[in-house]
Every structure is written in C-alpha cells, then in structure tokens.
Amino acid sequence: MADYKALYQEVILDHNRKPRNYGVLEHPSHHAEGLNPLCGDHISVALNLDRECIDCIAFQGESCAICKASASMMTAAVKGKSRGDAETLIQEFLAMATGKLDLDGPNHIGRLAVFAGVRDLPTRVKCAILPWHTLHAAFNSVASTSTEAQEDPMHAPIGNA
Amino acid sequence: MTTQPTAVTAPIIGSTRAFDIARIRADFPILKLDVAGKPLVYLDNAASSQMPQQVIDRLVRYQTTEHANINRAVHYLSETATTEYEAARRKLQRFINAREEREVIFTSGTTDGINLVMQGWGRKFIGAGDEIILTVLEHHSNIVPWQMLAAEKGATIRVVPMNDAGELLIGAYEALFNERTRLVAVGHISNALGSINPVKQMIAFAHTCGVPVLVDGAQAAPHLAVDVQDLDCDFYAFSGHKMCGPTGIGVLYGRAVLLEQMQPFKGGGDMIRSVTFEETTYNTIPHKFEAGTPPIAAAIGLGAAVDYLSSIGMPAIAMHEHELLRRATQQMSDLPGVRVIGTARHKAGVLSFTVDGIHPHDVGTLLNLEGVAVRTGHHCAQPLMKRLGVAATSRASFAFYNSVSEVDALIAGIRSVQKVFA
Numbered sequence: 319m320a321d322y323k324a325l326y327q328e329v330i331l332d333h334n335r336k337p338r339n340y341g342v343l344e345h346p347s348h349h350a351e352g353l354n355p356l357c358g359d360h361i362s363v364a365l366n367l368d369r370e371c372i373d374c375i376a377f378q379g380e381s382c383a384i385c386k387a388s389a390s391m392m393t394a395a396v397k398g399k400s401r402g403d404a405e406t407l408i409q410e411f412l413a414m415a416t417g418k419l420d421l422d423g424p425n426h427i428g429r430l431a432v433f434a435g436v437r438d439l440p441t442r443v444k445c446a447i448l449p450w451h452t453l454h455a456a457f458n459s460v461a462s463t464s465t466e467a468q469e470d471p472m473h474a475p476i477g478n479a
Numbered sequence: 480m481t482t483q484p485t486a487v488t489a490p491i492i493g494s495t496r497a498f499d500i501a502r503i504r505a506d507f508p509i510l511k512l513d514v515a516g517k518p519l520v521y522l523d524n525a526a527s528s529q530m531p532q533q534v535i536d537r538l539v540r541y542q543t544t545e546h547a548n549i550n551r552a553v554h555y556l557s558e559t560a561t562t563e564y565e566a567a568r569r570k571l572q573r574f575i576n577a578r579e580e581r582e583v584i585f586t587s588g589t590t591d592g593i594n595l596v597m598q599g600w601g602r603k604f605i606g607a608g609d610e611i612i613l614t615v616l617e618h619h620s621n622i623v624p625w626q627m628l629a630a631e632k633g634a635t636i637r638v639v640p641m642n643d644a645g646e647l648l649i650g651a652y653e654a655l656f657n658e659r660t661r662l663v664a665v666g667h668i669s670n671a672l673g674s675i676n677p678v679k680q681m682i683a684f685a686h687t688c689g690v691p692v693l694v695d696g697a698q699a700a701p702h703l704a705v706d707v708q709d710l711d712c713d714f715y716a717f718s719g720h721k722m723c724g725p726t727g728i729g730v731l732y733g734r735a736v737l738l739e740q741m742q743p744f745k746g747g748g749d750m751i752r753s754v755t756f757e758e759t760t761y762n763t764i765p766h767k768f769e770a771g772t773p774p775i776a777a778a779i780g781l782g783a784a785v786d787y788l789s790s791i792g793m794p795a796i797a798m799h800e801h802e803l804l805r806r807a808t809q810q811m812s813d814l815p816g817v818r819v820i821g822t823a824r825h826k827a828g829v830l831s832f833t834v835d836g837i838h839p840h841d842v843g844t845l846l847n848l849e850g851v852a853v854r855t856g857h858h859c860a861q862p863l864m865k866r867l868g869v870a871a872t873s874r875a876s877f878a879f880y881n882s883v884s885e886v887d888a889l890i891a892g893i894r895s896v897q898k899v900f901a
Contacts, residue, residue: 325844326841326845326899331899331900334900356856357839357840357855357856357857357870357871358856358857358864358870358871359840359870360870380870381838382838382839382840382841383837383838383841383900384840384841439844441840442840442844445840
C-alpha cells in the first residue's frame with residue numbers, strides 16, 4: 319500500500335484551513351463551475367485575463383481537503399502567469415495526478431508535487447484535479463464542467479481514475 | 480417479522496450465548512487480511528458483505544462437479560445443475576416464508592427486481608395521471624425506475640416525508656393516497672440512515688385502499704428475519720451479495736396472482752412454452768421471468784448463503800448487530816465534533832456520521848489508513864442528503880461477523896482522523 323498519508327501533510331492541511339484566493343471576483347472575464355457528482359464536491363473558479371495574463375483569480379466552493387488545497391495552490395501557482403503557461407501547468411498536473419508525469423524530468427510542477435501521491439488513490443484523483451478542470455473550462459468559457467461529463471475535453475485523461 | 484422494537488432491542492445477557500463471534504469470524508477468510516499494515520476492519524457491509532468459506536466451497540463444488548446448463552438436456556450434469564438451482568429457489572422461499580416456490584424469481588439483484596416490477600407490472604397497470612408513492616429515504620434504485628415509468632406514462636411521483644431523526648411520517652403517508660394511487664414502493668431499511676421503516680403498517684394501510692406495495696429489502700434481508708406473508712407485501716426485492724452470497728444474483732418475491740398478470744420483461748430461452756414466428760406462448764411463473772441462462776452458480780451460492788445465515792439464526796444476527804450499533808452510537812455521540820446522522824428509534828446496523836470541519840472523503844481515506852473500511856458519499860440517496868442538508872456522510876455499516884473491538888477500532892480511527900486535521 320502506498321504511503322499516501324503523505325498526502326495529508328502540513329502544506330495541504332494548511333491550504334485547506336486557510337485557502338488562498340478564496341472568495342468572489344467581481345466582473346471576471348472568465349469563470350466556470352466544477353462539479354464532482356460522485357462526492358458532491360463543487361467549486362467555482364473566476365479570473366481576469368489582462369492581455370492573456372492572469373491578472374487575478376479566485377475560487378469558492380464546498381469540497382474535501384484535497385480539492386480545496388489543490389484549488390488554493392492552483393490559484394497561487396497560476397496568478398500572474400500567462401494563459402499558455404497555465405494551460406501547460408494544467409496538463410502537467412493532470413498527468414501527475416494520473417501517474418503519467420515523470421517528476422524527475424523537466425516540468426513546472428514545483429510545490430504542487432505534494433499532490434503526486436493522489437495517483438495511488440484512484441477514488442481521490444478526481445478531487446485533486448477538479449479545480450484544474452474547472453480552470454481549463456473557464457479559459458475556454460465553458461460555463462460548467464463535471465468530472466463525469468462526456469463532452470469534457472479533460473475526460474480522457476481522467477479515464478483511469 | 481422482527482420490525483417490532485421488542486425483537487431487535489432485547490438486551491443481550493452476557494456475550495457467551497450461542498453467538499460465538501470468534502467461530503463466526505473464522506468462517507470468513509477475507510477478515511484475516513491486513514490493510515495498510517493494520518487488520519482489516521470491514522464496516523461497509525451495507526454496500527456488500529463478505530462471503531464465508533461454506534459459500535465459497537459450495538461455488539467450488541458446483542463448478543467442479545455439477546455445472547451444465549439447466550432446464551435443457553437430459554444428461555447427468557444438466558439434471559444435477561437443474562436440481563440444485565431449483566433447490567436454491569426452495570431455500571430462498573423458506574428464508575422469506577413465501578407461500579410457493581414459484582413466487583421466488585431469481586434476478587441479478589435488487590435493482591433488477593425493482594426494474595422487473597416496473598417493466599412487467601408498472602407499464603401494464605400504471606397510466607397517465609396515476610400516482611406512485613415513494614419515500615424520501617429511498618435508494619436511487621427505488622426512485623429512478625419509477626421516474627422513468629412516470630415520464631413514459633405521464634404518471635406522478637408522490638414522496639413520503641420524514642422527520643429530522645429519519646423516521647417516515649405515517650400521517651403524511653396516509654394523506655397521500657387518493658383514487659389515482661396505483662403503487663407504493665418503499666425501502667424496508669434505509670441504506671443511508673439505517674431507519675427500519677414501519678412497512679407492515681404501511682402495507683396494511685395501502686391494502687385498505689386497494690394499492691399494492693413493493694418493498695426494497697436490499698438492506699433488510701441480510702439483517703432481520705423477513706416474512707413476506709406476515710408483512711403481506713406484494714413484491715419484495717433483495718440482493719445476494721449483501722447477505723454473504725455472490726454478486727449478480729438476487730430475488731424478487733411476488734404474489735403469484737400479480738406475477739401471473741405481469742408481462743415478461745425479457746424475451747428469450749427458458750421463458751417460453753412454444754415459439755413459432757407467428758406466436759409465442761410464455762412459460763409459467765417463475766420461469767416466465769428468467770429468460771436465458773441464469774447465473775446458476777450464483778443462485779446455488781445464494782442458497783448456501785441463506786443456509787449459513789439460518790444456521791446462525793436471523794434473530795441472533797439482528798440482536799448482535801443491534802448491540803454493535805448501540806455501542807458505536809453511544810461512543811460516537813461522546814466524541815466531540817462528531818454528529819450521528821439518522822437517529823430513528825428503530826434502526827438496523829447502519830451508522831451515518833459527519834465530523835466537523837472534515838469532508839467525508841477525507842474521513843474515509845484516513846480511516847482506510849487505519850484499516851477501517853467505511854463508505855463515504857451520498858450513498859445513492861441524493862434526495863435524502865438534500866433533505867438532511869448535507870452533501871455527503873461517512874457510513875459505517877455492521878454485519879454479524881463484526882466484533883465489539885472493531886467498533887472500538889472505528890472510534891479510535893475517527894479520533895486519529897481528527898488529530899490529523901487538528
């Protein structure tokens with residue numbers, strides 16, 4: 319059995335207790351809702367793109383610690399980044415969560431590696447990736463996304479979950 | 480029938496009665512497993528139960544020495560398999576005290592049984608403007624088939640409410656009846672809260688209005704003595720895998736007169752008397768509803784499972800599980816920050832709870848690290864979760880092979896979860 323107690327290490331518990339960028343963003347340029355119907359996790363992500371740069375970002379919702387910490391660290395990681403860099407990070411995070419990313423290779427994961435252990439918990443992968451899904455949906459102006467939606471462009475990568 | 484409180488709440492005098500927990504546990508090889516380096520504490524029995532060696536052995540014996548297709552050939556193995564399959568039906572008949580063995584239909588499980596009634600009875604006897612009564616406690620499998628039927632026919636679903644403890648409001652139930660009421664579909668025991676519903680009383684009232692009642696017995700058949708004649712229910716559906724049997728097998732009990740009125744749902748071999756391209760005449764019940772080759776091994780395995788349960792005795796099982804529930808409820812109530820969801824006066828061994836500030840999925844993942852298996856989520860009862868105002872709960876559900884020390888391991892596990900988040 320994998321040592322996934324590491325998943326509940328202090329950095330994740332801290333972001334769960336004191337989520338960063340938590341709240342409402344007035345008049346966002348992009349936003350989306352994310353729902354995991356299997357467990358009821360529900361978050362919304364709103365952001366302002368200023369010349370393809372993420373000027374500000376916020377999230378809100380009801381979710382487990384893994385999902386909330388993932389959302390909190392995601393918003394901290396992509397704030398100030400270009401849309402292209404954020405999309406790259408989304409793909410890398412999804413790959414990591416599903417065990418397809420070589421963490422020793424070149425990547426931009428950084429502190430987000432604390433979520434790597436989730437790949438050993440198939441039932442919890444969706445908790446970690448929901449915020450990233452939702453950010454992707456926001457970029458593409460998809461009004462709402464779901465971890466179960468067939469048309470979801472991210473559905474394939476989480477098929478292993 | 481043991482829904483009477485006196486039957487399930489009688490005190491256990493000492494713990495050395497005929498109920499020998501150590502001997503029972505020794506029958507279940509899976510209970511010897513370690514999970515995350517800790518002894519497995521399996522408390523997800525409402526989702527699926529474990530299988531004793533006696534049932535495993537029966538499946539092996541069937542596959543090793545008895546298997547062929549049933550109801551077809553004249554050779555030895557086919558006759559043996561047919562005999563054993565029908566013997567299993569008689570065991571199930573006795574287990575639920577059905578009048579006749581032809582009232583016992585083998586299905587793939589509770590969901591299949593409910594859908595069979597929906598397709599075979601509902602589509603024939605429920606029409607536009609008719610009403611179907613369900614309860615807020617139902618599992619999705621006793622909601623969705625009726626919604627599908629209602630949408631197809633233009634019928635209406637009426638829902639029996641409950642109080643905050645998780646007890647159905649019987650006055651409100653009776654007030655739902657009118658001349659358009661065609662069916663009541665109610666769970667015997669709530670899978671999410673453990674409430675034992677007063678189905679006997681509800682059936683008696685429905686019958687005064689001439690309305691038949693389907694009981695979803697998925698959570699009751701493994702945990703208390705079910706007597707379909709005493710209940711006087713019209714249909715009773717349950718699953719094998721929740722009562723020490725294999726997956727893929729279940730039973731639909733139906734009153735013979737109703738089964739005979741029903742259209743078959745699946746067409747195929749075994750369910751026919753004669754077939755020409757012009758016309759087919761159907762077989763008699765129960766075969767009319769068992770098209771194709773059934774799960775023969777699973778049915779025989781379920782027969783062995785009810786033999787096993789009967790050897791312990793359903794009243795003894797109910798009593799032991801009630802003691803586990805009582806102990807767990809009391810200890811959990813003493814834990815700060817833990818709330819028991821569902822406090823009906825009459826409950827079976829299901830304990831739903833929430834821990835302040837910790838999502839049920841985190842509770843479940845961290846309990847697993849202690850070897851403790853519980854279910855977390857909405858328990859396929861989203862309308863109920865909405866009524867309770869929670870997105871999800873954690874649920875410990877007991878079987879007769881669970882021990883008092885496993886209850887203590889659950890409580891210790893919850894304390895350790897709280898420590899992680901402290």
